[in-house]
Amino acid sequence: MKKKVLFTIILAVVFITATLAQNKESEKNMVSGIRAGWHYATLVKDGAEPYSADPLNSFYVGFFNENKIAPMFHFGKGLEYFQNGLSYTGGGERILHTVSVPLYLKLKIGPVFGLGGIAGNFKVSEKFSAGDYEISPTEGDKSNWFDAPVFLGAGVKIFFVSVEARYHWGLIEVRNGLKSQYLQVGAAVSF
Incomplete structure (x- = not known):
């Protein structure tokens, strides 16, 4: 667990350093910013959620950097x-706290854009609750620490504010034959 947290922190520092260490020429073709919004997630098996x-x-919240x-x-x-x-319908949740590193291509025509890509998702911690009880998953009950979802999205950018929606399909089994799928709808501010 400590190795995963350390790896995630190192990954964050490398990303932020690479974003800030741009030369003057590349700054003209670069846009950076923050994004945040609503995250609607589930785990599915063969495209359907478990019965219960x-x-x-x-x-979701994060930073981004784009180069033309x-x-x-x-x-x-x-x-x-x-x-x-x-x-779970009977009460309780399985929550995977996740740090993601998305990579994508964006096609922009006027203020409208479409994008698609892949992400590396790293589970930082996991919490399972049943009713009023919070349980730490045992070794055999833990979800995988890595997922690699592909995603498609669309949005519109007016001045320095973007509104976007992205849907993600997990490619790797997260736990017991289940794969992640999630929708993100939010806004981004460029600077």
Whole structure:
């Protein structure tokens, strides 16, 4: 557990350092900012939620950096925090505290854009609650520490504010045959 937290902190420092250490020439073609919004997550098996599960409503927050690679194309990267998992209909939740590193290509036509990419998701911690009891998962009950979802999204940017929606499909089994899927709807501010 301590190794995963240390790895996540190192990853965050490398990302922020790489973002800030841009030369003057590349600054003209670079946009950085923060993004945050609503995060609607679940775990699915063969495209369907388990019988006793409901989606988990949460939030996401993060930083991003985009570089223009052609007149309408941008390459972006980011660092985000969110809570993945699901709620159980009988009460209780399984929450995976996650740090994500998305990489994406963005096609921008006027104020409208579409984007697609892949992310590396690193589980920082996990919490399971049943009713009023909070239980630390045992070794055999823990979810995997890594996921690699692909995503598609769209949005609109007016001046320095963007409104966007992205849907993610997990490619790696998170636990017991379940894969993550989640929707993010939010805003971003560029600077």
